[in-house]
Amino acid sequence: MIKTPEIVNDIVSAVSEKLGREAISRKVNNREEYFILDLAFSYFQKADRNRRNDYRSGYLYFRHKRKNHLLFVLAHTPIMTSFFKNNFDYEVFRNIIIGTAKYRDENFLRFKINSKNERIKTKNIQEFLDKLDEIKKHRFVKSVFAKDTKGKTGIGNVFGLRLADDLDKNDVSKIIEKSWDLFLWLYPSKPVFKRNASLNRSLQKIENKCESSKIRNLPKAILKTACSGQIEGAHIKPHKDGGSDKLENGLWLCKLHHQLTEGKLEGYRGINTFEVNLKNKRDKKQ
Numbered sequence: 553m554i555k556t557p558e559i560v561n562d563i564v565s566a567v568s569e570k571l572g573r574e575a576i577s578r579k580v581n582n583r584e585e586y587f588i589l590d591l592a593f594s595y596f597q598k599a600d601r602n603r604r605n606d607y608r609s610g611y612l613y614f615r616h617k618r619k620n621h622l623l624f625v626l627a628h629t630p631i632m633t634s635f636f637k638n639n640f641d642y643e644v645f646r647n648i649i650i651g652t653a654k655y656r657d658e659n660f661l662r663f664k665i666n667s668k669n670e671r672i673k674t675k676n677i678q679e680f681l682d683k684l685d686e687i688k689k690h691r692f693v694k695s696v697f698a699k700d701t702k703g704k705t706g707i708g709n710v711f712g713l714r715l716a717d718d719l720d721k722n723d724v725s726k727i728i729e730k731s732w733d734l735f736l737w738l739y740p741s742k743p744v745f746k747r748n749a750s751l752n753r754s755l756q757k758i759e760n761k762c763e764s765s766k767i768r769n770l771p772k773a774i775l776k777t778a779c780s781g782q783i784e785g786a787h788i789k790p791h792k793d794g795g796s797d798k799l800e801n802g803l804w805l806c807k808l809h810h811q812l813t814e815g816k817l818e819g820y821r822g823i824n825t826f827e828v829n830l831k832n833k834r835d836k837k838q
């Protein structure tokens with residue numbers, strides 16, 4: 553068995569750091585290529601009736617001509633593509649390309665347009681951007697992520713952006729940081745852990761399930777509402793009001809209970825203590 557290259561582990565660490573939990577790497581069958589992704593993607597993928605086993609999404613690493621290449625790839629995965637498409641922001645995308653330009657000699661984007669495989673490949677960053685802007689004129693997302701009329705995968709097709717073609721171990725975190733939005737766009741909704749990564753880390757010792765039933769004086773209507781959505785770290789005192797990311801200010805809530813109680817909680821918690829309640833509306837603001 554071939555040992556996973558060290559730089560792949562570095563990429564996994566950098567992605568884990570951003571996620572606030574462990575990312576994974578998967579070797580592509582019969583190829584010296586590795587995907588770095590969130591295990592959650594395979595659950596999303598399972599929800600897709602037209603799923604294929606060879607779907608790809610996330611960061612892709614491979615060695616080519618003795619150089620380390622890093623790409624961001626989406627392929628054969630209509631469900632992930634639909635999330636990506638909904639979250640996609642052209643200006644942010646453009647800025648990622650500019651921000652990572654120094655890590656590659658040649659710019660490269662592979663995509664499908666009008667059901668045809670296309671690629672833009674040029675060493676000149678301005679030329680690259682001009683070509684993208686040209687597609688943008690015809691609505692980038694609509695064109696690049698159009699419904700594919702051929703094949704049974706519907707929308708999906710193939711999308712691959714080169715981020716680095718001579719990746720240095722020391723630049724891994726920087727590139728992940730600069731391109732992180734691409735990864736975040738692979739989630740069904742704008743994920744909260746963008747700002748909650750450190751809170752989630754603080755909550756690691758607490759069992760990862762919705763703690764809404766432990767909150768005191770929660771209205772019956774909310775209490776009776778079944779959990780829904782992913783379990784996420786929630787601040788007792790919101791971050792925007794100065795709440796910390798420490799364990800004492802956090803609890804696990806499902807997405808729905810998080811939404812229903814956001815900004816309405818007070819109290820504190822520890823490993824074995826849980827003193828959290830819904831703020832009494834009649835109380836004067838302290």
Ligand SMILES: [Zn+2]
Pocket residue numbers: 762763764778779780805806807808809
């Ligand atoms: Zn819940």
